[in-house]
Amino acid sequence: MGQIQPIVTPAIDWLALSPCSCWWAALFLLTAAALASGRPPRGFYALFTVVTAVLAMVCSGLAWGRVTDPARGPTAPSLTR
Secondary structure, eight states, X not given: OOXXXXXXXXXXXXXXXXXXXXXXXXXXXXXXXHHSSSOOOTTHHXXXXXXXXXXXXXXXXXXXXXXSOTTTSTTOGGGOO
């Protein structure tokens, strides 16, 4: 029997995906809240929206810092080979 070859998979840049994950998590939680039988406390949606927006802005800012860094951004030597 031959040896099993490992599957080579590409690396996933989770930091680049984090702004999208914040929005998907927010969409999921708001959908769950809409389908729940009781009413949420007053101001829940406003607070939830602000928290989601702040998290997405922080994640986007971190990703933007990487994009504008010449050593790690889209024109980095490791990405242009």
